Amino acid sequence: MADNWHGRMRSFSRGPTRFLSETNPEVFLAELLRELRDDRASFSLKVLLLSPLCEYPDLLCSSDSEGEETALDLMSVFSQCPPKSTQFRSHLLVALTCVLICTSCVRSRSRVAQDFLDLLFQVAQDVNDYNDDTPRCLRATACDCLQEMEACCPSLLSQRLEFLSGLRQQETSRLHQVYAGLQIVVLRNAVYQLTQEPGAGAEHLKCLLGGNVSVAWEVDQDTFQTDSKESSMQSSLIQGSMGTVPTLHTGPDCKELRAVLSSLLEESYLFTPLCQAALLHRLTEVVAMVPGIPPAIFRAQLLRLLGTSEVCLFHATLLMKCTFTDSLFSAEDEAFLLKRLLVLSQHALLSTPEKLFYMDCILHFPENRPISCGDSDEALPVLLTPQIASTLLPTVFNDSATLLARLHLQSLLYLEEGEEESRGLACLYDHLTSMLNIVECGGSREIVVTFFRAAYLFLFYFSQVQSYCWDLSEQLCRLYLRHTRLAPHLINLVNQTQERLPEYTWALGLLRGLQNGITKAPLGQLSLHNISWHLKVLMRVAKEGEIRQHSSLGFLSSVITPSLLCVGGDWRLGNSLLGVCRCMLFHPTLDCLFTSLADILQHLVCCYGDTDIQDHARLYYTLLTTVSREKLAMMLAQEAAESGQQVKKRTLSCLMAENEGLTGALTVHQTKTAVLRLTLVPSEATGEGEELPEKETEDVTEPLEAYRAQFGEPSFAPDITLKYQLVHMQDPCFEQLFSIRLHFVLTDDNYEPLQDISVPCVFRGRPPPVVQLKLKPRQPYPTTLRVSAIFTTQDGFSWHTPLPDVHVAFQQTFLPVPTHPSWAREVRLQLFERLWDEISSETADCAVSLFCCQLQKADLNVLVGKHFCHFLVSHPGDKDEFRVLFFLPPQSHLLLRVQCEEDAVHFSIASDSWQLLPLINAYLLTVTSSQEGATC
Numbered sequence: 001m002a003d004n005w006h007g008r009m010r011s012f013s014r015g016p017t018r019f020l021s022e023t024n025p026e027v028f029l030a031e032l033l034r035e036l037r038d039d040r041a042s043f044s045l046k047v048l049l050l051s052p053l054c055e056y057p058d059l060l061c062s063s064d065s066e067g068e069e070t071a072l073d074l075m076s077v078f079s080q081c082p083p084k085s086t087q088f089r090s091h092l093l094v095a096l097t098c099v100l101i102c103t104s105c106v107r108s109r110s111r112v113a114q115d116f117l118d119l120l121f122q123v124a125q126d127v128n129d130y131n132d133d134t135p136r137c138l139r140a141t142a143c144d145c146l147q148e149m150e151a152c153c154p155s156l157l158s159q160r161l162e163f164l165s166g167l168r169q170q171e172t173s174r175l176h177q178v179y180a181g182l183q184i185v186v187l188r189n190a191v192y193q194l195t196q197e198p199g200a201g202a203e204h205l206k207c208l209l210g211g212n213v214s215v216a217w218e219v220d221q222d223t224f225q226t227d228s229k230e231s232s233m234q235s236s237l238i239q240g241s242m243g244t245v246p247t248l249h250t251g252p253d254c255k256e257l258r259a260v261l262s263s264l265l266e267e268s269y270l271f272t273p274l275c276q277a278a279l280l281h282r283l284t285e286v287v288a289m290v291p292g293i294p295p296a297i298f299r300a301q302l303l304r305l306l307g308t309s310e311v312c313l314f315h316a317t318l319l320m321k322c323t324f325t326d327s328l329f330s331a332e333d334e335a336f337l338l339k340r341l342l343v344l345s346q347h348a349l350l351s352t353p354e355k356l357f358y359m360d361c362i363l364h365f366p367e368n369r370p371i372s373c374g375d376s377d378e379a380l381p382v383l384l385t386p387q388i389a390s391t392l393l394p395t396v397f398n399d400s401a402t403l404l405a406r407l408h409l410q411s412l413l414y415l416e417e418g419e420e421e422s423r424g425l426a427c428l429y430d431h432l433t434s435m436l437n438i439v440e441c442g443g444s445r446e447i448v449v450t451f452f453r454a455a456y457l458f459l460f461y462f463s464q465v466q467s468y469c470w471d472l473s474e475q476l477c478r479l480y481l482r483h484t485r486l487a488p489h490l491i492n493l494v495n496q497t498q499e500r501l502p503e504y505t506w507a508l509g510l511l512r513g514l515q516n517g518i519t520k521a522p523l524g525q526l527s528l529h530n531i532s533w534h535l536k537v538l539m540r541v542a543k544e545g546e547i548r549q550h551s552s553l554g555f556l557s558s559v560i561t562p563s564l565l566c567v568g569g570d571w572r573l574g575n576s577l578l579g580v581c582r583c584m585l586f587h588p589t590l591d592c593l594f595t596s597l598a599d600i601l602q603h604l605v606c607c608y609g610d611t612d613i614q615d616h617a618r619l620y621y622t623l624l625t626t627v628s629r630e631k632l633a634m635m636l637a638q639e640a641a642e643s644g645q646q647v648k649k650r651t652l653s654c655l656m657a658e659n660e661g662l663t664g665a666l667t668v669h670q671t672k673t674a675v676l677r678l679t680l681v682p683s684e685a686t687g688e689g690e691e692l693p694e695k696e697t698e699d700v701t702e703p704l705e706a707y708r709a710q711f712g713e714p715s716f717a718p719d720i721t722l723k724y725q726l727v728h729m730q731d732p733c734f735e736q737l738f739s740i741r742l743h744f745v746l747t748d749d750n751y752e753p754l755q756d757i758s759v760p761c762v763f764r765g766r767p768p769p770v771v772q773l774k775l776k777p778r779q780p781y782p783t784t785l786r787v788s789a790i791f792t793t794q795d796g797f798s799w800h801t802p803l804p805d806v807h808v809a810f811q812q813t814f815l816p817v818p819t820h821p822s823w824a825r826e827v828r829l830q831l832f833e834r835l836w837d838e839i840s841s842e843t844a845d846c847a848v849s850l851f852c853c854q855l856q857k858a859d860l861n862v863l864v865g866k867h868f869c870h871f872l873v874s875h876p877g878d879k880d881e882f883r884v885l886f887f888l889p890p891q892s893h894l895l896l897r898v899q900c901e902e903d904a905v906h907f908s909i910a911s912d913s914w915q916l917l918p919l920i921n922a923y924l925l926t927v928t929s930s931q932e933g934a935t936c
Helices: 002-014 016-021 025-037 043-055 064-080 086-102 111-124 133-152 158-170 176-195 202-209 255-270 273-289 295-306 311-327 331-344 352-363 388-392 400-414 423-440 445-462 466-482 484-500 506-520 528-541 550-560 563-568 571-584 590-607 611-626 629-637 703-711 825-841 857-871 914-929
Strands: 237-240 243-246 668-670 676-681 720-728 736-746 757-763 770-775 783-793 798-808 847-853 872-874 881-888 892-900 905-911
Touching (some): 002 016, 002 043, 025 043, 043 086, 086 133, 133 176, 158 202, 176 255, 176 273, 202 255, 273 295, 295 331, 311 331, 331 352, 331 388, 352 400, 388 400, 400 423, 423 445, 423 466, 445 484, 466 484, 466 506, 484 528, 506 550, 528 550, 528 571, 550 563, 550 571, 550 590, 563 590, 571 590, 676 783, 676 798, 757 770, 825 847, 825 881, 825 892, 825 905, 847 914, 857 881, 857 914, 905 914
Antiparallel strands (some): 736 783, 872 881
């Protein structure tokens, strides 16, 4: 029964909604509650059964009445539960809290919710249990549940403030901070509620702090939501760290509240840093809402807080400074705090995230008397001068995040300096140039990304300093010509700069420089890879109406003129050529480009070696020569309302444009979901091969040497051939698929790259074609192949679709040992024995091991017949032993001796590659566990 519940809980966790849709939620909940009441069930199982109620109470209890009934059942289970089962009782309290909150029973003032609150207070008030830590854990859970209910229904416990204060004062164990945290949350919400009530003042506050012992159910919960944006007209407003804070006018008579706050502050140093930070946050809010309490109440804690090394406490200190400014922090405190931030932001013993936090605090430093009135939320403090911040200059030895953060800070610091006298600006540009030199010398991808982000920051802040910006543009052009793979980074830099700085022409200047460098480069020295990147850059250049395109057309013409390049018919190159031509159709100077562009398109139609490219070039040529420029621009600029769906009919009215990298109707579409999948067909290499016929044995005296002489080199190793069905996913939008090209991408280096596979057609409703996947391992390990396909539909459009990954299991690398056809079983048996002896005696990469499991002899015979029969080199004889020999290309072997012993079945393992042992063990565990009644 327990195993059944474990399986059901796993199914529920994988998909709660789907699980409940397949069963009756009421029946499932009833069975779950019945099992919780069953005394025969273990407490570990009961804790597991509570997880759905803790995580998805709204799915199991769809109404308030179901929530009340479920809560009553859980409270009954709690009352009957033995006191020693603390863990289960704690989980019961959590489950009850989740059910009551999520079903709105607390907000609807139900009786069961009030009874549960009484139960929580009954558990929480058993303070100072010195002899046993177990009830202490239960009390901590009760306090957490009370705090959660107060957080979800603010002011729910406001009439219990005096009671909570008494519990905190009585508790002397480490739970003292738990009671303090609960008290300050209730106090904060209670004070906020008073600020929303007209005419509330000191007397109301005094009554609240000395309230009765009943829960304030009569308060309308809708009036005191903590995130409410409306406040009473009778409440005055102050500006603080929390934005607009309502205030409670109590006058100077606040001694009861001051006593409570002082008591909490005096005890705060005993708490953990996180509890201290939470306490200080809530205390700051309370003092901000009650002007009768002076901020100087925190003064005694400042000395400790200013010197703290805890991030959370430092953040709480900055929060207080933002709220109270010079009413709590003097000018000397402010200067000390800023210097402290500078030290911590570069401290060698702190982690990078901590240093970045302190640097961000400098950017948002709350000054006592800020003079900045800009809209930006980032403004450096007046006290921060270039001399003080010189220690935060970026260096090439900084990590990426630190370097960019420092550059950002220094850019803000030098932003207002003039071009001539700005030594700091020159220093920043020198640093940027150093990073560019590292990229030029072959820096890593992280260095490249960091450099371009740094270049963007520099341009964003100093785009008005033309001398540096134009020099950077020239260096970027030279960098690109040496490393064309940086084209995507340069295009992205241009796009972001134009978007954020539309009034500056730096991006146009960079594009002109790139165009000039590309078109003047000797074509004979360019590889196909470089040409592809050049075309992507020219495609971006062609989108700018202010840039002349004659030189770009000249480059296109020179690229397609060599016959070998066109005859080769590379689809990706042709698509890039068409992309540039398509952008030319938008250009405002199209009339001047007409003849050259038409010649290029006509050449592609006549000479390019790919049919798809020819068809699209013919369409572009037809549009160019028969449609006016205005109508052409109108048709091509029409955005695709259904760019992810199949186009119904190819007409001029349904032509759609590319939209930021997504293909349009004139190129290749991207399907929303997979249209095809590969399904494995059992391979002959791994289980369907025929046994070698019994022949007269050749005179082979040394089978091991003969075997190595014929098959010992990796080049002679056979490929692993796997057969897959290319299955249609029954998508009605794609009935007939033609000219399918499957592309495979490796996820590791354990196999040689795979060639693309072509399939003529796949029709919905017809038997799927079979494709053969030939794998050539470098190491015989399991792997995953990423698969995609490009195909053409009946209407002539090209589509790209991802396929589900293909997983190659370890056992799929097994092959029968490649031996000479004339070798009979006795010779293969000799080969097995020689290999076994050699592996057992060597120690380099060889290894022997033992795997045991309990199987009946009949089950063992079934297992061997099912998984090993095509790799057997002997049958059970006098020794009642199976010998199994696997060959794992390119050069690994796996030998098994399988024998029934008295206590278990022993799989003796030998392999000339010890790295395979974990995989072998996992494989044997899988195949033996599949036999009914097997234990390993």
